[in-house]
Amino acid sequence: MNLIVAQSGGPTSVINSSLAGVIDSGIDNDFDKIFVSMNGIEGIINDNIRLVDSEIFAKDNMAKALKARPASILGSCRYKLDSDFDSPVYEKIFRNLAKNEISLFVYIGGNDSMDTVTKLNKYISYKNIEGINVIGCPKTIDNDLEGMDHSPGFGSSAKYINASLRALRCDVDIYDLESVTFVEIMGRHAGWLAASSLLANYNYKKDLVNLIYVPENKTSIDQILNDIRNELKNEKNLLVAIAEGFRDVDGVLSEEVFTNTKDGFNHPVVSGVGQRLADLVRERLDIKSRAVELNIAQRSNIIISGTDSKEAYNLGYRAVDLGMENTNLVPVLRRKDREKYEVYYTQVRPDEIANKEMKIPQEWLKDMKTLEENMYKYALPLIEGEVEQVFEKGMPVFVDICDFTKEI
Amino acid sequence: MNLIVAQSGGPTSVINSSLAGVIDSGIDNDFDKIFVSMNGIEGIINDNIRLVDSEIFAKDNMAKALKARPASILGSCRYKLDSDFDSPVYEKIFRNLAKNEISLFVYIGGNDSMDTVTKLNKYISYKNIEGINVIGCPKTIDNDLEGMDHSPGFGSSAKYINASLRALRCDVDIYDLESVTFVEIMGRHAGWLAASSLLANYNYKKDLVNLIYVPENKTSIDQILNDIRNELKNEKNLLVAIAEGFRDVDGVLSEEVFTNTKDGFNHPVVSGVGQRLADLVRERLDIKSRAVELNIAQRSNIIISGTDSKEAYNLGYRAVDLGMENTNLVPVLRRKDREKYEVYYTQVRPDEIANKEMKIPQEWLKDMKTLEENMYKYALPLIEGEVEQVFEKGMPVFVDICDFTKEI
Numbered sequence: 001m002n003l004i005v006a007q008s009g010g011p012t013s014v015i016n017s018s019l020a021g022v023i024d025s026g027i028d029n030d031f032d033k034i035f036v037s038m039n040g041i042e043g044i045i046n047d048n049i050r051l052v053d054s055e056i057f058a059k060d061n062m063a064k065a066l067k068a069r070p071a072s073i074l075g076s077c078r079y080k081l082d083s084d085f086d087s088p089v090y091e092k093i094f095r096n097l098a099k100n101e102i103s104l105f106v107y108i109g110g111n112d113s114m115d116t117v118t119k120l121n122k123y124i125s126y127k128n129i130e131g132i133n134v135i136g137c138p139k140t141i142d143n144d145l146e147g148m149d150h151s152p153g154f155g156s157s158a159k160y161i162n163a164s165l166r167a168l169r170c171d172v173d174i175y176d177l178e179s180v181t182f183v184e185i186m187g188r189h190a191g192w193l194a195a196s197s198l199l200a201n202y203n204y205k206k207d208l209v210n211l212i213y214v215p216e217n218k219t220s221i222d223q224i225l226n227d228i229r230n231e232l233k234n235e236k237n238l239l240v241a242i243a244e245g246f247r248d249v250d251g252v253l254s255e256e257v258f259t260n261t262k263d264g265f266n267h268p269v270v271s272g273v274g275q276r277l278a279d280l281v282r283e284r285l286d287i288k289s290r291a292v293e294l295n296i297a298q299r300s301n302i303i304i305s306g307t308d309s310k311e312a313y314n315l316g317y318r319a320v321d322l323g324m325e326n327t328n329l330v331p332v333l334r335r336k337d338r339e340k341y342e343v344y345y346t347q348v349r350p351d352e353i354a355n356k357e358m359k360i361p362q363e364w365l366k367d368m369k370t371l372e373e374n375m376y377k378y379a380l381p382l383i384e385g386e387v388e389q390v391f392e393k394g395m396p397v398f399v400d401i402c403d404f405t406k407e408i
Numbered sequence: 409m410n411l412i413v414a415q416s417g418g419p420t421s422v423i424n425s426s427l428a429g430v431i432d433s434g435i436d437n438d439f440d441k442i443f444v445s446m447n448g449i450e451g452i453i454n455d456n457i458r459l460v461d462s463e464i465f466a467k468d469n470m471a472k473a474l475k476a477r478p479a480s481i482l483g484s485c486r487y488k489l490d491s492d493f494d495s496p497v498y499e500k501i502f503r504n505l506a507k508n509e510i511s512l513f514v515y516i517g518g519n520d521s522m523d524t525v526t527k528l529n530k531y532i533s534y535k536n537i538e539g540i541n542v543i544g545c546p547k548t549i550d551n552d553l554e555g556m557d558h559s560p561g562f563g564s565s566a567k568y569i570n571a572s573l574r575a576l577r578c579d580v581d582i583y584d585l586e587s588v589t590f591v592e593i594m595g596r597h598a599g600w601l602a603a604s605s606l607l608a609n610y611n612y613k614k615d616l617v618n619l620i621y622v623p624e625n626k627t628s629i630d631q632i633l634n635d636i637r638n639e640l641k642n643e644k645n646l647l648v649a650i651a652e653g654f655r656d657v658d659g660v661l662s663e664e665v666f667t668n669t670k671d672g673f674n675h676p677v678v679s680g681v682g683q684r685l686a687d688l689v690r691e692r693l694d695i696k697s698r699a700v701e702l703n704i705a706q707r708s709n710i711i712i713s714g715t716d717s718k719e720a721y722n723l724g725y726r727a728v729d730l731g732m733e734n735t736n737l738v739p740v741l742r743r744k745d746r747e748k749y750e751v752y753y754t755q756v757r758p759d760e761i762a763n764k765e766m767k768i769p770q771e772w773l774k775d776m777k778t779l780e781e782n783m784y785k786y787a788l789p790l791i792e793g794e795v796e797q798v799f800e801k802g803m804p805v806f807v808d809i810c811d812f813t814k815e816i
Contacts, residue, residue, distance in 0.1 A: 176483060380802065
């Protein structure tokens with residue numbers, strides 16, 4: 001009875017915490033062998049799998065090392081499984097799983113990966129395959145997964161964003177002249193990460209983030225410029241958080257503008273909405289303005305939330321437990337109480353997560369104060385605690401896949 | 409007998425370590441009052457100065473707190489002093505210094521600030537002003553100050569760059585397809601910071617940074633694309649470090665291309681050379697390519713080198729000692745030995761620093777291996793050690809100017 005685990009979709013800073021939970025649970029549940037699949041489901045398809053050395057894993061405290069190692073250590077993929085069960089890929093997958101005597105396959109991923117999990121389970125039912133179970137374990141920095149209080153990965157991104165903004169504010173404030181700095185934050189459809197930047201205002205003497213625009217906002221460019229003019233009456237240097245997916249109601253920031261714009265090499269300009277708004281502020285308000293993109297550091301960083309890491313580990317651990325019970329339910333976190341942070345673990349059907357998106361509730365978006373208060377209650381506990389990083393010669397050192405697995 | 413200190417130019421992550429050294433030395437040298445000037449010399453001109461509470465400073469270990477606080481806590485300015493000594497600004501400065509019975513003014517800054525220091529001292533000689541001394545204390549992330557082994561501020565930026573690249577590499581490697589990621593690093597004329605990215609290769613199993621281009625390089629776009637094609641034979645996912653000031657020999661990346669390029673709003677595109685090269689790689693090699701700008705986090709970050717912080721503190725401390733000896737010499741660091749890292753403190757005339765730029769030696773630029781080996785010896789010791797950050801509610805907390813100074 002063997003176990004296999006894989007990681008899929010975009011990375012997070014705690015996706016390896018979930019991996020650690022899966023492996024520890026696999027050891028505790030007495031699996032004979034624990035395999036890892038490289039590059040998501042592609043590793044199973046192409047027989048690119050490795051064997052975990054359980055003894056070394058426990059002895060060398062690899063779980064702790066994995067918690068400090070950002071981004072999918074097993075690699076990832078964006079593979080979309082065919083909907084047609086006659087596709088030869090299904091036979092290949094289940095032949096390779098059978099060859100390695102796998103009874104449980106844990107897939108750590110976002111809503112696309114839950115779609116894969118759902119399809120594999122449907123195929124199992126359809127073909128009456130026995131003795132194998134496929135279970136999902138959630139992750140995403142975007143916090144847009146349905147069926148749970150929050151997604152593992154979100155807290156660490158939010159923590160990185162807040163730490164960056166606190167340092168950025170130190171920089172923004174140094175000159176005694178008016179300026180507007182747009183900080184572009186990940187989130188194409190949901191503004192959770194951008195909204196998490198409001199946590200930086202907590203216990204700060206003035207507003208650290210002065211204005212915020214998320215995809216859920218319906219706002220015009222004129223309104224934004226008006227907001228900026230008003231804020232500049234109170235404060236010289238503004239920090240404006242902007243989700244990469246924010247678009248104004250009039251379509252000035254529409255997709256066409258982005259994709260029809262050519263740079264000097266006759267290519268579409270790919271830089272984002274923050275830069276566009278900075279250009280507009282300079283042009284229309286004649287105020288020094290710039291944009292800062294927090295970019296992929298948001299999903300792969302050494303600043304990791306202790307709470308997030310612990311929860312991601314627990315979900316990985318629980319995924320194996322649930323898999324042993326032969327359910328296909330996905331482990332999730334829920335909150336007991338909105339006032340005091342306390343979570344409990346439960347489970348949902350993968351199709352309750354797949355291909356859906358959780359947005360910021362409309363009632364939170366009434367005004368910035370309302371959003372800020374709701375985000376304090378909701379997200380402040382999620383960024384608490386720090387995962388310790390080991391430095392050697394001044395640089396962080398991370399565990400390597402070869403440190404606890406070997407080729408088979 | 410009173411002391412005043414100010415910060416000027418671009419921020420660094422250890423410019424407040426130097427401030428801590430100045431204040432501690434001011435206390436130890438028995439100054440009656442220690443003032444800080446807000447926004448560089450502008451604070452003296454406009455009488456915007458504050459008084460340090462020496463008792464609280466010592467009691468609450470404010471030196472330690474300042475070492476963890478990135479970016480100029482006193483604010484900064486880009487004020488260029490008039491060369492004409494008849495300008496009324498000189499009278500204003502010295503009237504305000506006299507009013508507050510200042511005998512020593514320490515100016516922490518880069519080569520522009522050393523120009524200010526030089527001018528003020530010339531004015532003192534010219535006007536035969538007695539009982540006042542002006543002394544500079546160096547800082548810059550760019551490491552381009554002449555007269556010293558390295559600049560305080562450089563080590564922390566290099567440390568941040570290396571920590572970021574280690575995390576970025578975890579992200580870059582996750583997909584099993586060819587890709588080129590350009591990382592744009594600060595440095596308009598000198599490539600020190602970009603070259604420091606090679607430290608990330610130290611003790612890493614393969615090359616973490618695969619290619620590097622600095623302003624000191626004379627290279628064509630064709631050569632770069634060739635280098636990339638060659639590297640892709642050994643490795644799928646390339647990380648290419650590029651200094652923002654790098655320009656190719658044929659002028660494809662010339663200033664005109666940048667400034668004549670208009671975006672959708674008919675503005676010059678300000679995004680940088682990394683994005684241009686990523687566009688070229690996509691167009692000419694048909695390979696997935698993107699650019700990441702490390703941006704202002706390089707000069708204001710919570711990842712601070714312990715070595716850099718200690719040295720910056722020592723230079724600040726020494727600046728006051730030198731000022732007491734009534735010299736105008738600027739404290740600097742030199743290295744005793746290239747093999748074993750050991751520094752000594754000495755001093756140079758401010759005009760040996762002002763308006764000059766130290767570049768990477770040409771002999772280091774023969775090839776990447778030579779540059780890498782030289783950078784290991786030169787810069788690896790500078791990023792060693794970590795300055796401890798205090799987190800509350802999951803966020804770093806910084807000391808505030810009001811915590812140890814008061815209005816006068």
